[in-house]
Structures are given as structure tokens and as C-alpha cells.
Amino acid sequence: MTNREHFGSRAAVIMAMAGSAIGLGNIWRFPYIVGEYGGAAFILIYIVCCFMLSLPILLSEAVIGRRTHQNTFGAMGTLAPGTGWKWLGLLTIVTPVIILSYYSVVGGWSLAFLFKALTLSFRPENAEAVTGMFSEFSSSAWGPIACTLTFLGLTAFIIFSGVKKGIERFSKISMPVLFVLILVIAAYSITLPGSSEGVRYLVRPDFSKLTGDAFSAALGQSFFSLSLGVGTMLIYSSYVRKEEDLIASGAGTAMFDMLFAILAGFAVMPAVFAAGIAPAAGPGLVFETLPFIFAKMGAGGRIISAVIAILFFLTILVAALTSSISMMEVGVAYMVEEKKVSRGKATLGIFAICLVIGVLCSLSFGPLAGFKLAGNTVFNFCDKLCSNYLMTLGALLFSIFVGWKMDKESVRDELTNGGLLKLNGKIFPVLYFLIKYVTPITIAAIFISGLIG
Ligand code: TRP
Numbered sequence: 001m002t003n004r005e006h007f008g009s010r011a012a013v014i015m016a017m018a019g020s021a022i023g024l025g026n027i028w029r030f031p032y033i034v035g036e037y038g039g040a041a042f043i044l045i046y047i048v049c050c051f052m053l054s055l056p057i058l059l060s061e062a063v064i065g066r067r068t069h070q071n072t073f074g075a076m077g078t079l080a081p082g083t084g085w086k087w088l089g090l091l092t093i094v095t096p097v098i099i100l101s102y103y104s105v106v107g108g109w110s111l112a113f114l115f116k117a118l119t120l121s122f123r124p125e126n127a128e129a130v131t132g133m134f135s136e137f138s139s140s141a142w143g144p145i146a147c148t149l150t151f152l153g154l155t156a157f158i159i160f161s162g163v164k165k166g167i168e169r170f171s172k173i174s175m176p177v178l179f180v181l182i183l184v185i186a187a188y189s190i191t192l193p194g195s196s197e198g199v200r201y202l203v204r205p206d207f208s209k210l211t212g213d214a215f216s217a218a219l220g221q222s223f224f225s226l227s228l229g230v231g232t233m234l235i236y237s238s239y240v241r242k243e244e245d246l247i248a249s250g251a252g253t254a255m256f257d258m259l260f261a262i263l264a265g266f267a268v269m270p271a272v273f274a275a276g277i278a279p280a281a282g283p284g285l286v287f288e289t290l291p292f293i294f295a296k297m298g299a300g301g302r303i304i305s306a307v308i309a310i311l312f313f314l315t316i317l318v319a320a321l322t323s324s325i326s327m328m329e330v331g332v333a334y335m336v337e338e339k340k341v342s343r344g345k346a347t348l349g350i351f352a353i354c355l356v357i358g359v360l361c362s363l364s365f366g367p368l369a370g371f372k373l374a375g376n377t378v379f380n381f382c383d384k385l386c387s388n389y390l391m392t393l394g395a396l397l398f399s400i401f402v403g404w405k406m407d408k409e410s411v412r413d414e415l416t417n418g419g420l421l422k423l424n425g426k427i428f429p430v431l432y433f434l435i436k437y438v439t440p441i442t443i444a445a446i447f448i449s450g451l452i453g
Helices: 011-021 024-036 040-068 072-079 084-116 130-138 142-161 166-190 196-203 216-224 232-237 248-274 285-300 302-339 343-361 377-407 410-415 422-452
Strands: none
Touching: 011 142, 011 166, 011 232, 011 248, 011 302, 011 343, 024 040, 024 084, 024 216, 024 248, 024 302, 040 072, 040 196, 040 216, 040 248, 040 343, 040 377, 040 410, 040 422, 072 084, 072 142, 072 232, 072 302, 072 377, 084 130, 084 142, 084 216, 084 302, 084 343, 084 377, 130 142, 130 285, 130 302, 142 166, 142 302, 142 343, 166 285, 166 302, 196 248, 216 302, 216 377, 216 422, 232 302, 248 285, 248 410, 248 422, 285 302, 302 343, 343 377
């Protein structure tokens, strides 16, 4: 494993991890989940989950990845040879494939809306009607399937052709651009007439609105957003040099990720109220609201609003791709490194499986809307299965592995770089306590309550 590539610097590590973390999870999923679970109170739980549970899991994955410089399967084989832990490896192959399938549907919607932005479809004179564009588009059959296929094809092409590095380098420019655009949109969104109720919704917690499964939804969202529980962060950390500070990189990634999500909330939710859309409208929420914002913006300057809309959907697309390639990479790395399959075949195999599931997910907004699995459409079923169960289970097992199976000194060694990082040495006892006791117990409790409730 000596000839493995390495990231060049701390900034490069954070950029790659943030590239995986920041994506549709922040901009599409966060606002609509916040809307479904009642606003500010949910955001508070989410923030606590991020720091108390998700960051320790992220660091657990990082410890395993950098210790072994291998994929999940190989890592388990090295650290716990001949044990059942290798099945955790299997979980980390299956889950990202399912996630990638429905993620590609949403990636496809972003493509379609980029196209709508390019053809100047969000006009001030149809501001009230643009909110309906999403349901009209997503409920048809072929358009969304073609877009899903294109997004998935782009992901596979990037993985296969080795331009992954190029895309990640490009995201160094597009991420800051996206960040500024979200800030501009948020600033505009809160000036819309009727938006103040949306701002209140985001900052004034109403704990009476919290339902029983809000905890598992908040945890699921924070895992989804940080790409946890499926070995993505493990793989990325396996490329991190020994001299790098894992705690600082992990905390930096978590901070950026949260900032993007919360800002996206402020960009979307005030406009949701201004447009009279129901906050609990579900997965289409962002795609119903943004065209409304751009159309309204057009009244003040058509060209500026068109440029903002185009850049916005373009940068979201890049953010989505840097996430989707991280999902596909887990499975491809496994097949290439462990099964000795060629990179082309591995990519094609995963592409084909994702396409089949992706088509079913896409159709579940239209012709297959009435087809339910355990009371959910195929799309929602896949999302719930992964976010609330499979990723949670994976995360739980990673924390148990690092807290109980690995010896404490190896963990300390990784997180403090053999004692060189003095500050990390001071933080370590608290962190280790979180990893060993707090995370597994809390996650198990939330997981079980989700199963029975
Ligand atoms: N975190 C990404 C987002 O917010 C999605 C993602 C990338 C992901 N890799 C993952 C989610 C692995 C779960 C598992 O858009």
C-alpha cells in the first residue's frame, strides 16, 4: 500500500471531505426535512447531533481509514482478521449503491432545472405559476428518467475516465461560488413580502411540534449530510498523510457542511412562506421554491436573475457530482482492490444496478406513485431505508469498532499523531468518551426507537 496517493495538505483534505459532504444533502434534503419536522426545534437537535454524534463517527471512520490506508473490507481484514467485522465492509458497499440510485434522480432534477434556467423559464410574469413546474416535470416519465440516466452516466464517466481529480479541483472554485450565491439568495429571500414568518419558523423553536421520530430524522440527516456510516469518509481518510491533523480536518468539514445546510435553509424557507408553499411539501420543496425566487428576482433585473439561476444550478450540479463520485468510488475501490475486477467493469456494474433502482425511484413521482413499499413510494422507501437504518447501523458499528475493538492507544496515536499534537491530546479523553459510550448508546437508542416506533 506504499504507492497509494496522498492528499497534499490539510486544505486539500478538508476540500475533498467537504466535496463529498456538501451536496444535495445540504441544499435539497436539509430544507425539506426541516420543513417536515417543524423548523427551529429540529435544527437545534440537528446541530447537537452533528457535534455530539456525527463528528465522533466521522473521526472513528477517519481513524480506521488512515490507520490501514485501505477500503472498508481491507481495513477490517487488517484490524480484525478472521472476524465477522468484514460484514461491515459489505454494508458499506450496498448502502452507497442504493443512495446513489435515488441521489441520481435528484441530480437529474438539478440538471433539468439548469436547462430551465438556461432557457430563461423563470420569468417575473409567471412567478405564481413556476412553483408548479417541478410537479409537472417530476410526474412525467421519460424526461426525469433521461436526466437520471445523464447524471448517473456523468458520475460513472468521471470515475472511469480518471478526471475525478479535475472535477475535485474545479469544485475548489465552484464551492465558494455556490456559497456566495446561497448567501445572495438568502439575503434576497428574506426581503420577499411574507417571508418573515419563514424566518421565525427557522429561529423560534417550538418543541411541541417535535414528533417521536424527529430524533432519528435529525440523526439521519446529519449522517447523510456528512456522508457517514458507509465508509466514504473512511476511504477518503485512507488517502490522508500521517502528519495531518484528523481532528482539525474533521471538525473543519463538519463546520462547513453545517454552514451550507443552515444557509440553504435561510435561502429556501422564507421564500416557501412568501410563495405560500407548505413547508412539509416533501422532496420537491427546493425545486418548487427556487424558481419562484428567481422569477421574483427577475423583476429587479432579468439578466442578473438569469445569471444567478444558471450559476446556482450549475454549481449545485458540481457539488452533487463531487458527492456522487464519492458514493460510487466506495464500491469501485472494493471491486478493484478486493475482487480484482477491472475498473471499467466495476464502474459499469454499479452503474447498471443504480440505473435500475434509479428508474424505479424516478417513476415513483409519476406513473408509480401509487406503488408502495411498507407504506412509502420507492423513492421514499430507499431514502428512509438508508438514512434511518442502514447508515445508522453502519455508523453504530464503526463507533463500536473504534471504541471497543481497537485498542485505545492506537486510537490515541492516530488522533494525536503519536502525541505530537498537544491540543488533540487534551481533547482526546472527551472524544474517546463520546466514541466509546455516548455515540453507541445514543445511536442504538434512536435506532431501536425508530424500529419499533
Ligand atoms: N453527503 C452528501 C450530500 O450531502 C451525499 C453523500 C455523499 C453521501 N457520499 C455519501 C450520503 C455517502 C451518504 C453516504 O449530498
